[in-house]
Amino acid sequence: MLGKKIKNGSIEDTLNRFLKDDQHLVLGFEKDENGVSLRAFKNHLDHYSFLNPIFSTNGALHLRRLFSKGTKIILMLRPCEIRAYIELIKLNQIEREDIIAVSIDCLGTVSSKEKADDIPVEAGQLKDYFKNSDTMRWACKVCREKRGVVGDAGIRIDKDGLFWAFPYTEKGETFLTLIEGESEENKTEMLMSGSEKTDKFQNDMKTFAKDFTKCIMCMNCRDMCPVCYCIDCVFNGDEYLPKGDALLNKILRSGPVQLPQGKELFHFIRMYHVSQTCVGCGACEEACPQGIPLTKYFKGVSERLQGMYSYMSGKSFDETIPYLTFLEDELKNAED
Amino acid sequence: MSQDKAEKNPEIIGFACSYCTFKASEMAGSLRLKYPDGVKLVQVPCSSRVDPAFVIKAIFEGADGVFVAGCHPGDCHFIKGNYFTRRKIAALKEMFDAFSMNDKLRLFWVSAAEARRFVEKVTGMYNEIKERKNVRKEN
Numbered sequence: 230m231l232g233k234k235i236k237n238g239s240i241e242d243t244l245n246r247f248l249k250d251d252q253h254l255v256l257g258f259e260k261d262e263n264g265v266s267l268r269a270f271k272n273h274l275d276h277y278s279f280l281n282p283i284f285s286t287n288g289a290l291h292l293r294r295l296f297s298k299g300t301k302i303i304l305m306l307r308p309c310e311i312r313a314y315i316e317l318i319k320l321n322q323i324e325r326e327d328i329i330a331v332s333i334d335c336l337g338t339v340s341s342k343e344k345a346d347d348i349p350v351e352a353g354q355l356k357d358y359f360k361n362s363d364t365m366r367w368a369c370k371v372c373r374e375k376r377g378v379v380g381d382a383g384i385r386i387d388k389d390g391l392f393w394a395f396p397y398t399e400k401g402e403t404f405l406t407l408i409e410g411e412s413e414e415n416k417t418e419m420l421m422s423g424s425e426k427t428d429k430f431q432n433d434m435k436t437f438a439k440d441f442t443k444c445i446m447c448m449n450c451r452d453m454c455p456v457c458y459c460i461d462c463v464f465n466g467d468e469y470l471p472k473g474d475a476l477l478n479k480i481l482r483s484g485p486v487q488l489p490q491g492k493e494l495f496h497f498i499r500m501y502h503v504s505q506t507c508v509g510c511g512a513c514e515e516a517c518p519q520g521i522p523l524t525k526y527f528k529g530v531s532e533r534l535q536g537m538y539s540y541m542s543g544k545s546f547d548e549t550i551p552y553l554t555f556l557e558d559e560l561k562n563a564e565d
Numbered sequence: 566m567s568q569d570k571a572e573k574n575p576e577i578i579g580f581a582c583s584y585c586t587f588k589a590s591e592m593a594g595s596l597r598l599k600y601p602d603g604v605k606l607v608q609v610p611c612s613s614r615v616d617p618a619f620v621i622k623a624i625f626e627g628a629d630g631v632f633v634a635g636c637h638p639g640d641c642h643f644i645k646g647n648y649f650t651r652r653k654i655a656a657l658k659e660m661f662d663a664f665s666m667n668d669k670l671r672l673f674w675v676s677a678a679e680a681r682r683f684v685e686k687v688t689g690m691y692n693e694i695k696e697r698k699n700v701r702k703e704n
C-alpha cells in the first residue's frame with residue numbers, strides 16, 4: 230500500500246502547520262509529568278504523543294452532538310475511539326464534513342486506576358513492557374481492531390519502529406498532503422497484526438447476578454459510554470425502575486428482591502441498545518467505581534449480535550447500522 | 566388466587582400490532598375461541614413500535630414469557646415496519662440465548678383474519694411455558 234514515512238518529529242510539524250489557522254483544532258494525546266492524557270490542541274502542540282497507553286475515557290465521548298460549523302478538526306486517536314466516532318456519525322450525532330479522523334496503531338492500554346509511572350510511550354518499549362506485565366486491560370487483550378485501519382487515514386508502526394501514514398478516504402489523502410515527503414510503497418511488516426477471534430459469549434443469570442452484586446446503579450457506565458448517546462434515556466428520572474409503590478407491588482407479587490432493584494433491567498436494556506454500536510473499548514468498565522467486569526458482557530453480547538448481521542461497529546463509514554435496514558428474505562428461524 | 570395457582574400459571578405479555586394480530590385476538594373473542602387468561606395483550610400501532618426495552622422490562626418485572634406479534638412480512642400497514650421488527654427481535658433472541666433465556670421470547674406473524682392461528686400460537690406458548698415451570702417446581 231502507498232503511504233508516507235513519517236520522519237522523526239515531522240508529524241508535530243505537520244499538525245503545527247495545520248494549527249496555524251485559528252479555526253483549526255487537533256484532538257490528540259499529550260504527555261506530561263502526570264502521564265498521558267487527551268487534549269484538544271489549539272495554535273500549537275505541546276508534548277504531543279502518538280500513543281496513549283493509559284485508558285481513562287474514550288475520546289469520541291467528547292464528540293457527541295458535535296456540529297463543527299466550519300471549525301476544522303483532526304482527530305489523532307486510538308482505533309476504538311475512531312470507531313465510536315464513525316458510529317456516532319451514522320447516528321447523526323456528528324457532522325463529518327470538517328473532521329479528518331486518523332486512527333493510530335494501538336499497542337494496548339492499562340487502566341487509569343493502575344499505577345503507571347513507569348509505563349513507556351514509545352512503541353517498541355511499550356511492546357516489551359506489555360510482554361513483562363499483565364496490567365493490560367482485558368478490553369485491550371481481546372480488542373477486535375488494534376490497527377490503525379479505520380477512519381479517513383491511519384498511522385501504522387512498522388517492525389523497525391517507523392511510523393507510516395496511509396490514506397483510506399479522500400480526506401485521508403488531504404491529510405497526507407500535509408505531511409512532507411513523497412508517498413512510497415510500504416514493504417516492511419507492521420508491528421501490529423489483526424486480532425484473533427474470541428469465543429462466543431455465553432453466560433447464565435446466576436453468574437450475572439454474582440458479577441453485578443456490587444452494582445450501585447450509579448449509571449457511570451452509561452454516562453461514559455461513547456455510543457450511549459440518547460438525550461432522553463429511559464433511565465433518566467425514576468419512571469423505568471421499580472421504586473415506591475411499584476417496588477412494593479413487585480415484592481408483594483413475586484417475593485423478596487435484592488436492592489437496589491432493576492440492575493438486570495438497566496444493564497440488559499443498555500446492552501441491547503448499544504449492541505450494534507459498541508466498540509468494545511471498555512470505557513464503561515473503566516468508569517465503574519465498583520470494578521464490575523462490564524466489558525465481558527457488553528463486548529460479548531455486542532459481538533454476538535453484530536455477528537448475526539456480519540457487521541463490525543466503526544469499521545466503515547458506509548455500512549448501515551443493522552437495525553436501520555433489513556433484507557426481505559432473512560432470519561426465518563427467528564419466527565415462531 | 567391461591568399462592569400455588571399463581572406460581573403454576575404463567576403470565577405472558579404479548580405485544581400485538583393493532584392492524585392485524587390485535588384484530589385477530591378480537592375476532593377470536595367474537596368467535597368465542599378461548600385462550601388462557603394468563604395471556605395479556607398490549608396493543609401497539611405497529612410491531613416495530615416495540616422497543617426491545619419493553620420486552621426486557623416485562624421479563625424482569627415478572628412475566629414468564631413475552632411475544633411480539635405483527636402482520637406477515639410484506640403486509641405491514643406501514644409497509645416495512647415488521648421487517649425492522651424481525652431484525653430487532655431476532656437480535657434480542659440472540660441476546661437472550663447468550664444468557665440461556667431463549668425460552669422466554671417469541672415472534673410470530675398473525676394477520677387480522679387468522680383468529681384460529683392466534684389462539685393456537687398463544688396457547689402453544691402458554692402450555693410450553695407452563696409445563697417447563699411446573700417441571701422446574703417439582704425438581
Ligand code: SF4
Nearest residue numbers: 308309335337369372
Ligand atoms: S480497546 Fe483496542 S484500540 Fe482501544 S485502547 Fe484497547 S487495544 Fe487500543
Ligand code: SF4
Nearest residue numbers: 454507508510511513
Ligand atoms: S458499552 Fe462499554 S465497551 Fe461498549 S462502547 Fe460503550 S463503553 Fe465501550
Ligand code: SF4
Nearest residue numbers: 444445447448450517
Ligand atoms: S458504573 Fe458500575 S456500579 Fe455504576 S451502574 Fe454501572 S455497573 Fe453499576
